[in-house]
Amino acid sequence: MLTSSPDTKTKIMQAALSLVAADGFAGATTARIANKAGLAEGSIYRHFKNKDDLMLSLYRCIKGEVFQAALQGYDKAASPHTRFTHLWQTIFSAYRAMPDSLVFAQRFAETPLMGKEGGKAHNDMACVLTCLRDDGVAAGAFKDITPDLLISLFYAPIITLLRAEITGRQWQQAEIKDACQAAYDSWAVTSGNSAVKL
Amino acid sequence: MLTSSPDTKTKIMQAALSLVAADGFAGATTARIANKAGLAEGSIYRHFKNKDDLMLSLYRCIKGEVFQAALQGYDKAASPHTRFTHLWQTIFSAYRAMPDSLVFAQRFAETPLMGKEGGKAHNDMACVLTCLRDDGVAAGAFKDITPDLLISLFYAPIITLLRAEITGRQWQQAEIKDACQAAYDSWAVTSGNSAVKL
DNA sequence: GTCTATATTTGGATAGAC
DNA sequence: GTCTATCCAAATATAGAC
16 A cells, blocks of 8 residues: 555556446446456555545545646636636536546445545535635625535536537537536626526 | 236335435345335345336336426416426425435436436436527527536536435525526526626 | 245455465 | 455345245
8 A cells, every 4th residue: 555556556546437437336346447457356455445445545536636727827816707717617627638537526426435535525626616606705796605506506517518528529619618607607696687587 | 017016116116215315326235125115135026127127117207206296387388487497496396305316316327227218217307498498598588508508507406405405404495596596597698798797 | 926045146355375 | 566266245136935
């Protein structure tokens, strides 16, 4: 565990990642993971305490990567709209570069393991988004509704667009911008309910 | 299968439902399902061809119930805003009355079984929402963006609010209305980008 | 149509040689 | 730190009596 070569450990995680993304958690058996990683089944346990440990490490690793990517060039002093757009687009791009990770994270979240995670890894990003929300509310730009809900609306288009891309769809830049805008509109205070209601 | 008493079949499905909701698919073994249903394990196979058949039937049953509920009192000729609000609130209420079903449906969707489902059960509702979207776009009320995305934004608050309720949170009527409004705003054409951007 | 008992397979994990 | 071999537990599914 401590002395393992990083390469091997990474190989195991990548094998697990692609198998879960392709066939779900039930399809990612230790036998298949080892096989895909080019290792013997028993070798997995030199790098991870058990299967749960592997999956949990993988989840935290993914969340960490996206968190890092999202904060690249993030200006905490900018306007709520600028900050929203920046975060949305960098997170979108980060997951787009590793679509398997998006699917893995969603499947992981529907697993009892998610309870053991405690939301730690997830909370880093949620914290940034909540902070943005609070600033926007104070500035009168965002609706004053529960952070959980806004975060969910933030991610919904990212998940939908990217999962469609996995099955072949390819989005244009304009469509991606529209999706970001739709998410933003769900956060934004509509000026006196000015949105058209026919 | 054909001659089974409806009661027993329902009992098995309810047992599977609550176990999946509580402990995920991995936790819902045939042994536990049978035990919870007050039956012998072997008896399951008199009512369902196999475990996949059970889970698939359950998924279709849930989707069917919600679909039925959503269309109660739905006026296809009403305004886009009225129709949106009606569907959102009835679907919210339907799942709220059976929160386990919501969790089950989400977990099922992350399973390879979802591929075998073909989206049939899911499409009934998607079709209604797409039709609403098209009418709203034609009327200039809704953004002209991909239905998948709008459907995702439609469901996001429902899922978030109700999953929070499972873990103890209780929402006020006003908060629920705000959530519906946030989803609506994501669909709606903002009058010339009038939403405040600070 | 339900039960008991069991067949069959596969999964996770360990032991010990190299 | 990787391999081979193996153990143990658990899960799906079936057989056959009642």
